[in-house]
Amino acid sequence: MNKEELLSKLKAIITPYVQNEEGLKNLNIHTDFIKDLEINSANLVDVVLDVEDEFDIEIDNESMEKMLTVEASIAIIESKLQEK
Amino acid sequence: MIGNDIVDFQVATQQSNWQRRGWLQKIYTGVEQHYILTSENPETLIWKFWSMKEATYKAHQRRFGFSPRYNPKSFECTLKNKVNVDSEQYDLNVQVFKYYVHSIAFTSKVSYTTAVYKNEREIYTKIKEKIAEEFDISTVSIVKDKNRIPVICINKENTTIPVSLTHHGDYTAFVFQKSK
Numbered sequence: 001m002n003k004e005e006l007l008s009k010l011k012a013i014i015t016p017y018v019q020n021e022e023g024l025k026n027l028n029i030h031t032d033f034i035k036d037l038e039i040n041s042a043n044l045v046d047v048v049l050d051v052e053d054e055f056d057i058e059i060d061n062e063s064m065e066k067m068l069t070v071e072a073s074i075a076i077i078e079s080k081l082q083e084k
Numbered sequence: 085m086i087g088n089d090i091v092d093f094q095v096a097t098q099q100s101n102w103q104r105r106g107w108l109q110k111i112y113t114g115v116e117q118h119y120i121l122t123s124e125n126p127e128t129l130i131w132k133f134w135s136m137k138e139a140t141y142k143a144h145q146r147r148f149g150f151s152p153r154y155n156p157k158s159f160e161c162t163l164k165n166k167v168n169v170d171s172e173q174y175d176l177n178v179q180v181f182k183y184y185v186h187s188i189a190f191t192s193k194v195s196y197t198t199a200v201y202k203n204e205r206e207i208y209t210k211i212k213e214k215i216a217e218e219f220d221i222s223t224v225s226i227v228k229d230k231n232r233i234p235v236i237c238i239n240k241e242n243t244t245i246p247v248s249l250t251h252h253g254d255y256t257a258f259v260f261q262k263s264k
Binding site: 034035040041042043044045046048049052061064065066067068 | 100
């Protein structure tokens with residue numbers, strides 16, 4: 001899976017939780033889930049669970065800690081996919 | 085150090101499905117899950133613990149200057165309104181009402197001022213007025229540092245006072261530190 005495919009899958013996952021539509025239009029690698037998209041912090045766990053389901057991977061606590069941006073999420077998904 | 089967090093129960097119920105597989109396990113420790121699942125009202129305890137964790141996260145992050153991280157499970161709540169994290173313990177003042185829960189985390193010997201507002205307009209202007217009144221000065225501003233932690237600036241001096249703001253659904257609250 002290349003980066004664009006990954007980004008588009010991630011975008012589909014986060015979209016239902018986004019409270020700032022402008023941030024979604026400008027979605028890029030540096031987008032911050034809370035600051036730019038105003039995703040409720042309790043919904044970040046849903047993002048993590050959706051990522052686990054979509055990619056059939058397990059996100060441990062240490063990785064979850066970093067999943068606050070698009071960039072960090074993609075890096076984590078890529079590394080977990082490689083471990084498979 | 086201080087931090088606060090508010091949860092609007094009605095909105096939380098709409099936004100989150102706590103019964104989703106894996107949801108509780110990602111956020112709550114084994115001990116917390118036990119308290120929740122044996123509680124008469126699991127949903128209230130879920131959001132009470134959540135607001136305690138968030139309030140403590142804010143105080144702890146401010147105190148040690150961490151960059152943002154998402155580690156709710158590292159903050160363990162007790163039934164006696166304390167939260168343990170990284171071998172530190174915080175005291176919490178928790179108010180559970182019918183429609184919301186408001187938690188304030190603080191380190192010992194700190195005194196603070198707090199208020200909760202419902203559906204208020206121009207809320208941040210009101211909060212700044214309240215702070216200015218408290219310190220008996222004309223105007224204050226609230227600025228955020230690189231970790232997006234807000235502080236109160238008085239008359240553009242470098243004196244900074246910790247302030248924590250929280251908003252969810254119909255409710256907004258703040259707490260600011262009066263003395264160490």
